[in-house]
Amino acid sequence: MSSYKVVIVGGGLAGLTAALHLSKYGIESLLIEKEKYPRHKVCGEYVSNEVLPYLSSLGVDPFLFGAKKMEHFELSAVTGDSCKAVLPLGGFSVSRYTLDAKMYELLKEQEIAIIHDTVTDINFNGENFQIELKDNPSVGAEFVLGAYGKRSSLDSKLKRSFIRSHAPYLAVKAHYRGEYPDNVVGLHNFYGGYCGVSKIENEALNICYIVSYKEFKKYRNIEEFQEKVLFKNISLKSILQNSQMLFDKPLAISQISFESKSLIKDHVIMCGDSAGMIHPLCGNGMSMAILSARMIANLLLEYFNMPSMTRNDLEKKYRIQWKKAFSSRLRTGRFLSRLFEYKRLSLLLINYLKSYPAVIEQIIKRTHGKPVESI
Ligand SMILES: Cc1cc2nc3c(=O)[nH]c(=O)nc-3n(C[C@H](O)[C@H](O)[C@H](O)COP(=O)(O)OP(=O)(O)OC[C@H]3O[C@@H](n4cnc5c(N)ncnc54)[C@H](O)[C@@H]3O)c2cc1C
Incomplete structure (x- = not known):
């Protein structure tokens, strides 16, 4: 059985980042990803600039492959009433199709071990891990990073408790040819959900929304849902009606929970x-995925360089650092999403924010960190 210091399960942004970071320091790692690159993912495709310097230190410059610089934010209520603000930190928009594939190409250039297969089980014997794959022999590892995304059959295998809870949201995304300012990321509310809009590389427009399954299932299909619900927001109606879809059909995923x-x-x-x-x-x-991968990669480097550090020390440090960096963002995110579920309240809020755009900037700051300089 081949064995590695670190096996990373899942090659989305978290897994790709961890692999690139560890390889910079010569840590023998293996990345296991079940799908092939490039491929589209259901995602708003707007990334906060807090990760830009760090990505650059890994050799990833999104502007080299066409990312659009995002400087403004537009928020509209279910009716289409909208307010605008400057994005305090700024960001960029680029498709996951391109971003993930470019990071993967970089890994290949650096000859990092990658297997395309599905991890079916992970077992720890007190010292090392044995990782079972669907089509390949098992592999061994001293550490395993779970970077396999929001929900996987592995979560059931590992008996993670969240997997038993209700996952009430679904999401839909497609790329379009259409008009939208190059430097604005839009968040447009509709009854039951929100839709993100931004220009990405090649002058394409990414339109991606998340909605509660309860609302969505009242309609026969995506087209009917969009016409009867999204179109009530006049800003969204105008964007969708004036855009031509570049996909054969929209991508959709379900069973999303927070x-x-x-x-x-x-x-x-x-x-x-x-x-x-x-x-x-x-x-x-996406920033959280990249930054949490950076965090654990740095702790692993510390562990491999410090013989006195135990697995328990590493796990404890990771828990503390992760909570410090992300707990308050997650809480703010849950609070905001609940707030926007109330139609009247969200209308009142947006009318208020129209007069006080500085408040939007404060809210954005609460869900974003400061730029992380480098490795
Ligand atoms: C509707 C929607 C809109 C969003 N919009 C934005 C946005 O605008 N900006 C933003 O920053 N974030 C956004 N996000 C969140 C963002 O997409 C995620 O936070 C980000 O993709 C997380 O990256 P990840 O690497 O953790 O997971 P993923 O990107 O999901 O990667 C996980 C990988 O693991 C692989 N995998 C799964 N199981 C296995 C297995 N058993 N074996 C091997 N491989 C496996 C999968 O194939 C996948 O490639 C959005 C999310 C949704 C749902």
Whole structure:
């Protein structure tokens, strides 16, 4: 059985980041991803600038592959009434199709071990892990990072408690050819959900929404839902009616929830959405995925360089650092998403924010951190 110091399960942004970071320091790692690159993912595709310097230190410059710089934020209520603000830190928009694939190419250039397969089970014997794969022989590891996203059959295998709770949301996304300012990220409310809009590379427009399944199931299909619900927001109606879809059909995913999760389960250390998912309303899940991967990669480096550090010390430090960095963002995200569920309240709020855009900037600051300089 081949064995590695670190096996990373899942090659989304968290897994790719951890692999790139560890490889910079010569830590023998293996990345296991079940899908092939490139591929589209249901995502708003807006990334906060807090990760830009760090990505650059890993050799990733999103502007080299066409990312659009985001400087303004537009928020509209279910009616289409809207307010605007400056994004305090700024951000960029680029498709996951391109971003994940470019990071993967970088890994390949650096000859990092990658297997395309599904991890079916992970077992810890008190010292090491044995990782079972669907189509390949098992592999061994001293550490396993769980970077397999918001929900996977592995969560059931590992008996993580959140998997038994109701997952009430679904999400839909497609790329379009359409008009929208190049430097504005829009968040448009509709009854039962929110829709993110931003330009990405190649002048395409990403339109991605999340909605409660309870509301969605009242309609026969995506088209009917969009016409009867999204179109009540006149801003969204105009954007959608004046755009031509570039996909054959929209991508849709279901079973999304924002439940708290165990950060470490049977010594598998979770990062990215596997550790906890912030509401997309905050537009910050990708930054959290990247930053949590950076956090655990740095702790692993500390562990490998410090013989006196135990597995328990590492796990304890990760819990403390993760909570300090992300707990308050997650709470704010849950609070905001509940607030916007009340139609009248959200209208009142948006009318208030129109007069006080500085308050929007304060809210954004509560869900975003400061730029992280480098590795
Ligand atoms: C509707 C919606 C809109 C969003 N909009 C934004 C936004 O605008 N900005 C933002 O910052 N965030 C946004 N997010 C959140 C963001 O998409 C996630 O936080 C981010 O993708 C998390 O990255 P990750 O690496 O943890 O997981 P993922 O990107 O989901 O990657 C997990 C990977 O693990 C692989 N995998 C799963 N199981 C296995 C297995 N058993 N074996 C091997 N591989 C496996 C999967 O194939 C996948 O590639 C949005 C999310 C949703 C749902």
